[in-house]
Amino acid sequence: MQVRTAIHLNRAPAMAAGAQIVLRKGEQLFDEGDEAEFFYQVVSGAIRSYKLMSDGRRQIDAFHLRGDIFGLEAGGEHRFSAEAVGDVSVVAYRRSRLEALIQDDPAFRDKVMTATLRNLARAQAHMLLLGRKTAEEKIATFLLDMAERISKDDEHFDLPMQRCDIADHLGLTIETVSRILSRFARSGLIRLLPASRSIGLCNRMALQGLNA
Amino acid sequence: MQVRTAIHLNRAPAMAAGAQIVLRKGEQLFDEGDEAEFFYQVVSGAIRSYKLMSDGRRQIDAFHLRGDIFGLEAGGEHRFSAEAVGDVSVVAYRRSRLEALIQDDPAFRDKVMTATLRNLARAQAHMLLLGRKTAEEKIATFLLDMAERISKDDEHFDLPMQRCDIADHLGLTIETVSRILSRFARSGLIRLLPASRSIGLCNRMALQGLNA
DNA sequence: CGCCGTTTTGAGCCTAGTCAATGTACGTGG
DNA sequence: CCACGTACATTGACTAGGCTCAAAACGGCG
Known part of the structure; x- marks a missing residue:
């Protein structure tokens, strides 16, 4: 399993819209336990988000494709890891800015809330699949x-x-x-x-x- | 399986905090496909939220206990059903009011957002359990x-x-x-x-x- | 062409499921 | 207070779906 860490250097100077990050196949965007400084939206390609058990068993809870938003957390750190399935480009939003962004921009707030709820709905459907199909x-x-x-x-x-x-x-x-x-x-x-x-x-x- | 529908009559006159609903063991709060007019917070007891397959296989994606918020949807209808495990009391919030509530009350907005993210984190942990344990x-x-x-x-x-x-x-x-x-x-x-x-x-x- | 990573296919096994019977707790009514 | 009925839980014997281990086939690329 590849565990190269993403190089977070090719971010454009911070702008409201967020900064672009490009990852090559297999590169890691963040790891479970990392500080959840950013959350992300996929521009192109696919991201797999997953959890590992100590003996290496892996569960990929979702593949995130173009437009999908992921990586937002309730607590201070990421609860799962995220890697590029193929070559990927994502936009990163600084989480500390979320407060301000959703205060100022109801459309953005809606987008984030809806995306989170959609992730939850997907997760629920996937639990039925994993548990009963x-x-x-x-x-x-x-x-x-x-x-x-x-x-x-x-x-x-x-x-x-x-x-x-x-x-x-x-x-x-x-x-x-x-x-x-x-x-x-x-x-x-x-x-x-x-x-x-x-x-x-x-x-x-x-x-x-x-x-x- | 009991399919008595909850009687939504014992709600207090609409107040900002939401209206209380009491359910007895096995009573249904809402069904998959119902219009998602309300979302809920558990006051006491336990709610099971679940999905059914056409042949009756069931997956309970979560048990909601005191304090947990659930039933908020991205789309117009509930994507899972919810029933009382034992005797339960919940508070119902009208979803159409969410917009106003989260506009006026940043604390409430935070509460809802955090609860949703926590539900998602729980779901992710549960997918690891279902898929790999x-x-x-x-x-x-x-x-x-x-x-x-x-x-x-x-x-x-x-x-x-x-x-x-x-x-x-x-x-x-x-x-x-x-x-x-x-x-x-x-x-x-x-x-x-x-x-x-x-x-x-x-x-x-x-x-x-x-x-x- | 030949190597390497990935996918496919096969044989046998094991974990969890199915089917069936028994056990236990609890509520009702005699 | 006890007999009975019902719902839930436990236990056993057997089965099967998906896993493990192993080998062969394929495809991409240097």
Whole structure:
């Protein structure tokens, strides 16, 4: 696992809108326990936010894609880590400024509040998945969710993350993820393009059926 | 499963603080899909918030205890259901008033924002539990968490919920919950008082060890 | 072309689930 | 006060879904 720390130097001089940060694949934005000085919005690419157990087990609680806001905390430090899945660019907002920003700018306040509530709603949906869905249902839900969030043509998309990330997001192993994707491909639900990151949905209805 | 709807009549005349609602064991506060007209704060007792799948599988994403705020939504409707675990009393805040309240009252705004962020942090911790912990670890984590949240004397507490609720919260079955509690009792980690809702922690260190 | 990281596939195992029966607490009514 | 009924909890025997370990296949890139 890569643990290079992000270089926080390429921030533009502080402006109201926030400062841009660029990360390369695998670079870490912040670590669990770090002081929560900033929170972030994704400009392009994907961020994985995750928790680790002492023996290395990992749970990725969310993938943050363009527009998503994350990293805001109730307490003083981050409660999870965040890394770049691929090359990523994010905007950083200084948390100490949040007070002022939401006082002055009701639109911004709304944006932050709504984003936080949406993160919570996503988390709740994901708990149902983790606690109660079968492996097949987990994968089906994941594919439909990703399709909705990143596909342009609604039938085909490139996953930004690898099997290992998918497994750690869904509470499975890479072997199970791989097996079930193969099974779905064999039964004609999806098409696995050779690159293996590229997925075509052939039978959306059937996948939705597995969503129960 | 009881599906009596809460009687929303015993609300005091609208006041800034919100209106009190009393629910009896098993009564429903709101259902997934209901218009999210109010959000709530627990005064006493425990609320379970949960999602159901079409075939009846249930995931309880959280138990809300005294002081906890829940039921605030990004969109127009509730994304989960909420029921009284035992007899409960909550305060309801009209959501349409939120705007005004947080404009006028920075302390209240802070309270709501912090509560929401805390719910999110809880959800993230719970995803790690659901996705990556073993049954024993799940139970150990749950017991320690409950002890922290409801015990007075730090060594002993009464669980407000039954085995079935615990199972649906931890992504297990009642049989597994029961078996592991018995196992913990046999190895001296806990004491199961005859009422079976009453639990004494005998070996906190050992439980914390299982928390990894 | 050959190497390396990633993915796929296979064989066997184990944890937690299922199904079923028994045990326990508690409330009701005789 | 005790018999009974009901709801909840416990325990046991067996099963199965997903994990582990291991090996082979694939794809990208120097």
